[in-house]
Amino acid sequence: MSLRYALLALLRVGPLSGYDLQKQFSQSVGHVWHAPDSQIYPELRKMEGLGLIVGEEQQRGERGTRRIYHVTEAGEADYLAWMQTPLDYQRVRDPAHLRAAYLETTTPDAARDFLERHIAQWQEELAQWEGEIARIDAVANPMLLRRLAHTADADRERTIAYKRFAYEGLVERARGEIAWARRGLELVDLLEG
Numbered sequence: 282m283s284l285r286y287a288l289l290a291l292l293r294v295g296p297l298s299g300y301d302l303q304k305q306f307s308q309s310v311g312h313v314w315h316a317p318d319s320q321i322y323p324e325l326r327k328m329e330g331l332g333l334i335v336g337e338e339q340q341r342g343e344r345g346t347r348r349i350y351h352v353t354e355a356g357e358a359d360y361l362a363w364m365q366t367p368l369d370y371q372r373v374r375d376p377a378h379l380r381a382a383y384l385e386t387t388t389p390d391a392a393r394d395f396l397e398r399h400i401a402q403w404q405e406e407l408a409q410w411e412g413e414i415a416r417i418d419a420v421a422n423p424m425l426l427r428r429l430a431h432t433a434d435a436d437r438e439r440t441i442a443y444k445r446f447a448y449e450g451l452v453e454r455a456r457g458e459i460a461w462a463r464r465g466l467e468l469v470d471l472l473e474g
Contacts, residue, residue: 284316284320284321284324285324285327285328285333286360286363287306287316288302288306288321288324288325288328288334289328289333289334289352289356289357289359289360290360291305291306291309291424292334292350292351292352292356293352293357293360294427294428294430294431295427295431296349296350296351297349297350298339298347298348298349298350299321299322299325299347299348299350300347302321302325302350303318303321305423305424305427306321308423308424309422309423309424309425325350328356329350331355332353332355332356333352333353333355333356333359334350334351334352334353334356335350335351335353336348336349336350336351337349337351377399377458380395381395381465384465384469389469389472389473392465392469393466393469396462396463396465396466396469397462397466399458399462399465400459400462400463403455403458403459403462404455404459406451406455407452407455407456407459410448410451410452410455411452413448414445414448414449414452417441417444417445417448418445420441422444425440425441425444428440428444429441
């Protein structure tokens with residue numbers, strides 16, 4: 282369900298083609314809600330069927346066309362209702378923490394390798410999210426610029442602050458995962474002497 286609202290959030294800023302939505306998704310919303318391209322087009326068709334968006338064919342070149350999607354009044358109302366509704370938290374599926382619970386069944390070298398890879402993965406995420414914060418601070422994030430172009434001057438500061446706030450949470454999560462895995466490496470050394 283959240284994919285629907287991620288797409289509506291992008292389309293509320295202005296009409297986009299499916300291709301442009303995929304690009305915008307990966308550059309912004311994709312940092313907090315992963316969805317492969319293969320899920321986006323079926324969801325757009327569902328949303329269109331529900332009357333949340335409307336697609337129109339637009340000429341592209343001499344023989345080509347592309348479908349541009351717009352949010353309808355029903356889509357806007359659905360999005361705003363979702364924003365007002367308490368979040369339905371899902372149970373976490375976390376393969377890394379599941380594996381950590383059973384590290385005694387592997388070798389110390391394999392445990393270290395697992396934890397070092399976990400650190401490397403989260404260091405990449407951390408660098409990406411810190412980069413996004415720098416782009417937000419410089420007002421150089423492409424999606425933020427697009428949003429600000431459609432934002433009243435009185436709401437610009439709020440828009441920037443909340444976008445930054447979201448990425449700060451991602452930075453904190455990455456730092457927490459890195460610290461956890463480093464404690465795991467210390468534990469392996471302690472237990473394996």
